[in-house]
Amino acid sequence: MSVLFEADTVKPVSESDRELSKAFRSSEWRIIPLLFCLWMLAWVDRANVAFAKLQMLSDLHFSETVYGLGAGLFFLGYVVMGMPSTALQQRWGARTLISAIAIGWGLTSIAMMFVSSPTMFYALRFLLGAFEAGFYPGVILYFNEWFPTKRRTRNFSIFHSAAICSTIAVGVSGGFVLEHMSGILGFAGWRWMFVLQAVPTVLLGCVAAFVLPDGPATARWLSAREREMISRSVAEARLSVTPTSGKSSALFANPMIWMLAAIYFCILTANSALGFFMPTILREAGFGGYREIGNAIAAICLIGAGGNIAFSTFASRYRDVRWHCAIASLVSVVSLIVLVFSWHSDQTTTFFTLAVAIAGTGAGVSLFWQIPMRFMKAGETILAVPLISSVANVAGFLTPWLTGYVRDVSGSYASGFMTAGAVQALAAFLLVAGIPLVARRLSVQ
Template sequence: MNALFETDAAAAEDKDSDRALRDAYRASEWRIMPILFGLWLLAWVDRANVAFAKLQMLSDLRFSETVYGFGAGLFFLGYVLLGVPSSMVQQRVGARKTISSIALGWGVTSVAMMFVKSAGTFYVLRFLLGAFEAGFYPGVILYMNQWFPTKRRTRNFSIFHSAAICSTVAVGLSGGFVLEHMSGLWGVAGWRWMLLLQSVPTVLMGCLAFAVLPDGPATARWLSPQQRRLVQDDLERDSDGFVSRAGRAAPLLANPVVWVLAAAYFCILTANSALSFFTPTILHEAGFGGYSAIGNAIAAICVLGALGNIAFSTFASRYRDVRWHCAVASLISVASLLVLVFVWHSSRQATFATLVLALAGTGAGISLFWQIPVRFLHGNAMALGVPLISSVANVAGFLTPWLTGYVRDVSGSYTSGFVTAAAVQALAAIILIVGIPFVARKQQTSAATPGQEPA
């Protein structure tokens, strides 16, 4: 009888612990995710609003498509160079100070963009914008690893990443209104007003992040000591399965898994960059009318694309290995881009539909991709591997708009640029399905060799 009572008491205690753990995660999500979502939305507003400003800026400043593409891409050169150092700073000073400082830096730089008068100034500010923002994305990835186990992290990251798609809603709606109704106000061009008004919220959100975000569960005021312990134990259980299968890792720069992951992410970002910096121009050429009509179309496309991203990523989160789902999402984007080049001069409806699918595919591909490195990288390898992968892969963000703009100047069409982006994205699916398992098996075989030193 005593044993029965003890069993019942243990079951009740486990039930209470499960409830306390769920409450801890739910409370953390409501406090952390809105701030991270808002910052990522504003990061994309500030990096990609030049795509909408382009509709006026090129003629106003007499920039060529090549100048625009090179300047747009320079953002990613700064991003590549500063990604790893920024993440190392976060490891030392904590997420709260790093994330808020990054936001304030790129916010002030974005405000300065309204004063651009020459190609040289445009290039410098775009580079600085990328340099300031470099540590944010990999920093958030590491931050989420400190807060949520795999299933919750996959869903939360898809929601976080959808801010990148939804940012175009903000750019489209506000940009269309400003360009149409504020051009010439007080002698200032509409695209300058747009860049200013879309930058100020970033500075305010950076201040909010400093005031609200904790460095991790251990310093979260909304968690009880019991909840902090439960969260920590749950995260350790979640990571144990991956660590036991990973074997001993090679030193980071000599680890082939890191470079294969970087190659896959590079391919995914190629298509994403083409869409980010040229969607307003595509809609303009497809005949969507004035600035407000283009802005409204962008908003609708991005809302539907974000919903598709979340739905697909939520479905994929049921499975521990999301590589196949990431590959499928990439192939959806490939098919959409190939159809897009044939329809955007002939059908507004088809252009709209293919852009929705392309954005949903690239968004889900990026969201799901960042659930893969945790299976192969751990500890310091994870902390430095994530920004390294992000930095190397973001070279695609530098090359894609520059080459696409150059091709447009030379050929008078974006077709070759978008077909190339689709082909590169198709390589991502091949790397995900074939390349990653191959190098992972080789890594495990090497780690099992007698005398192999651990990293």
């Protein structure tokens, strides 16, 4: 990880620059690993239902539609609580909110052990999303307080790769638990999986309450001069941001916000399709038992995480990341199309296509969140970020539900994944053509 946190490629030219670079590296080492682990666990607790599905559906006699609706209801809770949770961060501070959120979603995931009916499944998935809603947009705002654009782009790609790495944790641990812990104390393996994968979340949430600062001003490892230097560097980076009105009414009427929400919706459609159905795809591709599926998921996501970080780091060298985000989206489109035609016939192609698709969607999400900061003032991000995230996460609700329904009706996931690929292609088009069009219209108003 030391390679990832190395100094910027431009060599410091003064003692002040060296001191600032040192302060940033020190802060990165204390902030990013903790947030990385929390984001990884968040994805473990939201997405482990995809692995539990291999046993849970037959045990509880759930249909694919019931599973898809339950998986998607997480995002309905996420949408409902996204903006209120982020507003609480301004009142309570990042440390308190992030800790409370982590403990809340961890306990909810533990409660998934006792699911016995569709109603209970739906309720807990909704509650899980409601608890987690403020974490991701809160971290985006938190990074905006800590890092200028170049460092933020690189560091956020590292943070976001935790979402991909979470699937490694789900695959390795889930495969072991389903295979070896079924029947212990009378509980099925999928029930044990929810408990064992959620306990670390609760523990790390408690750790966050003691070690995570609310911002540079309260970071005890920094000197007063270093705190001032970081704050000044972040403020100077914001001077190049396109100014817009600071009124919330103007923000809701700003077409750029809705364009960005539409783009993120399209990106999350493919992301959700992959996240909630990868174990099933691998089983249908002939990857054998639970352990083999888990190991395949771990390897796929390890490759995908590396591709995400490498591509996002390369893109961070350029001021405008729109084109790189569009390229990442198109990579996902091609991968999804190839996947539809390969997963029932060629294990090797399925494996590597999934890895490329994971890298593409991961880089797309990582790079996307560097775009909104260029079109609004710092004060506006408090509302704009959770608004964009909440609206776009409707995709997370619709995608698994409709994919499961299509599977029940047609007996195949093919049309669902082809639709996800088409929506992802729309994201690339809007990135390249939609954003400049809206920006030109705003400039002449």
